[in-house]
Amino acid sequence: MTPDERRIQPRKQPRQVRAELTRQRILTAAAHVFAAHGYAAGTTNRIAEQAGVSIGSLYQYFPNKDAILAELLTRHLDDGAAAAAKIRIGDLPGPIEDILRLLVRSAIDSHLDDPQLLRLLNEQAPRPAELLQNVERLKRYWYGYLQEILDGHPEVRLTDTATAARLIFTTIELVVHQLAAEHEPVDSGKLEHEMVAMLTRYVKG
Amino acid sequence: MTPDERRIQPRKQPRQVRAELTRQRILTAAAHVFAAHGYAAGTTNRIAEQAGVSIGSLYQYFPNKDAILAELLTRHLDDGAAAAAKIRIGDLPGPIEDILRLLVRSAIDSHLDDPQLLRLLNEQAPRPAELLQNVERLKRYWYGYLQEILDGHPEVRLTDTATAARLIFTTIELVVHQLAAEHEPVDSGKLEHEMVAMLTRYVKG
DNA sequence: CACAATTATGAGCAAATACTCAGATCCTGA
DNA sequence: TCAGGATCTGAGTATTTGCTCATAATTGTG
Numbered sequence: 001m002t003p004d005e006r007r008i009q010p011r012k013q014p015r016q017v018r019a020e021l022t023r024q025r026i027l028t029a030a031a032h033v034f035a036a037h038g039y040a041a042g043t044t045n046r047i048a049e050q051a052g053v054s055i056g057s058l059y060q061y062f063p064n065k066d067a068i069l070a071e072l073l074t075r076h077l078d079d080g081a082a083a084a085a086k087i088r089i090g091d092l093p094g095p096i097e098d099i100l101r102l103l104v105r106s107a108i109d110s111h112l113d114d115p116q117l118l119r120l121l122n123e124q125a126p127r128p129a130e131l132l133q134n135v136e137r138l139k140r141y142w143y144g145y146l147q148e149i150l151d152g153h154p155e156v157r158l159t160d161t162a163t164a165a166r167l168i169f170t171t172i173e174l175v176v177h178q179l180a181a182e183h184e185p186v187d188s189g190k191l192e193h194e195m196v197a198m199l200t201r202y203v204k205g
Numbered sequence: 206m207t208p209d210e211r212r213i214q215p216r217k218q219p220r221q222v223r224a225e226l227t228r229q230r231i232l233t234a235a236a237h238v239f240a241a242h243g244y245a246a247g248t249t250n251r252i253a254e255q256a257g258v259s260i261g262s263l264y265q266y267f268p269n270k271d272a273i274l275a276e277l278l279t280r281h282l283d284d285g286a287a288a289a290a291k292i293r294i295g296d297l298p299g300p301i302e303d304i305l306r307l308l309v310r311s312a313i314d315s316h317l318d319d320p321q322l323l324r325l326l327n328e329q330a331p332r333p334a335e336l337l338q339n340v341e342r343l344k345r346y347w348y349g350y351l352q353e354i355l356d357g358h359p360e361v362r363l364t365d366t367a368t369a370a371r372l373i374f375t376t377i378e379l380v381v382h383q384l385a386a387e388h389e390p391v392d393s394g395k396l397e398h399e400m401v402a403m404l405t406r407y408v409k410g
Numbered sequence: 411c412a413c414a415a416t417t418a419t420g421a422g423c424a425a426a427t428a429c430t431c432a433g434a435t436c437c438t439g440a
Numbered sequence: 441t442c443a444g445g446a447t448c449t450g451a452g453t454a455t456t457t458g459c460t461c462a463t464a465a466t467t468g469t470g
Binding site: 040136179183187194195197201 | 245341365369372375376379383398400402404406407409
Binding site: 016018043044045055056058059063064065 | 426429431
């Protein structure tokens, strides 16, 4: 076990239901606290308190504060991967607009429940190297996947599909996060409509 | 002087050149340190050290850590306002593509020098209320300004120009930041080209 | 030069906070 | 039922860090 892993791996595997419940309560509480106070001000004691659990219990399942955030981030990444897999199923051509709409909607859906937290994960988290690699890997996967779609779709008229793929992915990710978390959030229907319009017109040339 | 102001106002006005130099060195150092370590881990002592100045001197010109970041953010906002003003001068119609290119290029330019720091300012900074209002105000200004352009330009075919303005502004801001700061930054020429293409096709319907 | 104002210094304080550990409590299997 | 393992507790520790203040050095001025 490398020192880096030790920073993230759970200290103890829960063996009773009670323990697993505690773990979940801690994670839920952490999500709330981080979203409300930010990472630095989201203290471990505060998390424990919000979870209705002693600080000692918290450290029985998470070796340090980073690990808690890491777990939250991992979950989000898994969700992203699942979304990617789901979309791949409906791979058969179909209008490019529909594909883009799927992507946009999936982003909106997965970030509508707790936009504050997701922005935090995306931006404010001090990520250990191992996790950064995961993020990087998933992002690369998406870039490649998107480029494949663009390259293979008859409606698409783009020369630089590599740059386009990065642009599209980043636009969806960031803009949805931002506009959904803003002081006066945009109507998600309008957002979807305009965003899909923008991307569709873009790729169709 | 309200307590809120006291948190931001410089403690002392420099009266000798030496003092102004010190102030500048502190700000430059802070930009480096914040960009390299993030806000929380960018300690005041580290900033002072990087500036080659004692910690006491730092606190002679900045009442607290937030004030340093606030100054950096204010500068950035001022740059943004200046860019807006400059663009307004060339207001006369012209192809919408040129206008959009101006916006995109201005964003790229202003964030190419220190993308790390600028992302930080945008996202990670714990902002005192007063500053948040400034950010909010400038953003609103941009939204309104962009919508005006869209509404008044003959080439533009959009129904929901309000949402479109928010979408365009946010896209430019965030995507430029992100892609310029990414592990393998995009070529800024390509980025400009694709981004302008996307926005232009969008607004032209 | 003298002397006051300005600027610089940095050891150290107070507060915050991540994290530990020795012991109490609870659960389960035989 | 009950022993032993699993889980929980929370006061306390070690460390970090924003910030102060008494003192020293430097600069402008008459």
